[in-house]
Amino acid sequence: MTGGALGYNKIKNGKGDYMKPFVPERAYFEPDALNYPLGQELYEKLQSMSVPITMTSSHNRITGITGKNAWECYQKAKRTLAVGVRRSLDFQSCKPSAHFQLPLNTGCPSMCEYCYLMTTLGKKPYLRVYVNIEDVLNKAAAYIRERAPEITIFEGAATSDPIPTEYLTGLLKQTIEFFGRQPLGRFRFVTKHVQVDTLLAVNHSGHTRFRFTLNAASVIKKYEHLTPPLAERVAAAAQVAQAGYPLGFIIAPVFYFPEWESEYNDLLKLLAKELPTAAQPITFEFITHRFTKRAKNNILELFSNTALPLDETVRQFKFGQFGYGKYLYAKEQRGEMERFLRRQTAVYFPDAQIDYFI
Numbered sequence: 522m523t524g525g526a527l528g529y530n531k532i533k534n535g536k537g538d539y540m541k542p543f544v545p546e547r548a549y550f551e552p553d554a555l556n557y558p559l560g561q562e563l564y565e566k567l568q569s570m571s572v573p574i575t576m577t578s579s580h581n582r583i584t585g586i587t588g589k590n591a592w593e594c595y596q597k598a599k600r601t602l603a604v605g606v607r608r609s610l611d612f613q614s615c616k617p618s619a620h621f622q623l624p625l626n627t628g629c630p631s632m633c634e635y636c637y638l639m640t641t642l643g644k645k646p647y648l649r650v651y652v653n654i655e656d657v658l659n660k661a662a663a664y665i666r667e668r669a670p671e672i673t674i675f676e677g678a679a680t681s682d683p684i685p686t687e688y689l690t691g692l693l694k695q696t697i698e699f700f701g702r703q704p705l706g707r708f709r710f711v712t713k714h715v716q717v718d719t720l721l722a723v724n725h726s727g728h729t730r731f732r733f734t735l736n737a738a739s740v741i742k743k744y745e746h747l748t749p750p751l752a753e754r755v756a757a758a759a760q761v762a763q764a765g766y767p768l769g770f771i772i773a774p775v776f777y778f779p780e781w782e783s784e785y786n787d788l789l790k791l792l793a794k795e796l797p798t799a800a801q802p803i804t805f806e807f808i809t810h811r812f813t814k815r816a817k818n819n820i821l822e823l824f825s826n827t828a829l830p831l832d833e834t835v836r837q838f839k840f841g842q843f844g845y846g847k848y849l850y851a852k853e854q855r856g857e858m859e860r861f862l863r864r865q866t867a868v869y870f871p872d873a874q875i876d877y878f879i
Contacts, residue, residue, distance in 0.1 A: 580605025677710035762800035773808035
């Protein structure tokens with residue numbers, strides 16, 4: 522069985538498993554990772570947690586994830602952590618949300634059916650963390666100097682959700698502190714997770730925008746397996762706002778379905794009710810649902826009973842910035858969604874900034 526009812530029962534058992542800290546079932550280490558303080562610290566932590574550790578030549582080529590079928594391999598990958606050294610320090614661009622991606626880690630333990638990483642990470646999306654954080658931040662400082670006197674913005678979650686592994690690595694804390702000392706540097710990251718306590722007292726100087734990915738309640742329940750429910754994400758966002766962080770929300774992917782207007786309105790209404798006044802102004806980013814051919818094939822193999830709208834014949838095909846094409850909602854539908862969400866955002870958050878709608 523590849524993601525049928527049995528598989529869903531295993532990952533959504535009604536016992537709040539999404540709230541448990543991510544504990545890998547297995548870990549792989551590059552030998553060079555042990556030459557860094559964080560690598561040594563992680564090795565000792567995982568040993569104390571009785572996590573089996575295997576040495577590997579590269580964090581990019583983990584070959585020990587096997588199973589009876591694609592679904593079993595996928596589940597195992599989501600509980601696998603690779604610890605390595607980030608070799609390439611040439612940061613990729615990150616349009617439209619930032620100037621550059623900041624590579625801290627890769628992957629996420631949640632199992633969202635529509636995940637855009639289905640295209641880039643494939644059917645065995647194991648988690649990776651990079652221990653040479655000083656090298657990464659030094660490179661960020663160089664980019665900041667090159668673009669001075671303009672402000673340079675870095676995105677820390679372009680290919681990951683960094684919160685689930687933060688209690689192990691402290692990478693976000695160190696990065697937020699670094700940007701707090703950068704007059705011309707700004708950091709932003711996004712999460713679906715709620716373990717934010719260790720970041721609330723960090724000296725961020727207002728230079729880090731802490732963002733949460735949200736969606737309509739029915740979308741979260743239907744497609745976002747092993748993630749906190751909407752109310753808990755909003756509660757975590759309120760904590761972050763109280764800590765003085767600039768706050769943002771990515772509403773994504775926005776789906777067009779019979780009740781979409783009422784459900785997305787309810788989402789904005791809940792945010793306006795629960796967030797402290799001090800959270801204003803807030804940024805919003807809206808991303809309509811889209812998929813690639815490769816992602817569709819992977820989704821259908823892993824989640825054979827998915828109800829995701831993946832009919833290419835009713836979508837508009839468009840090439841993206843990374844050289845592959847995506848299937849978007851038709852232009853008329855996207856326009857309808859944009860008009861409604863911009864209007865309702867203005868109703869509930871008149872001072873908010875909408876960074877983009879795509």
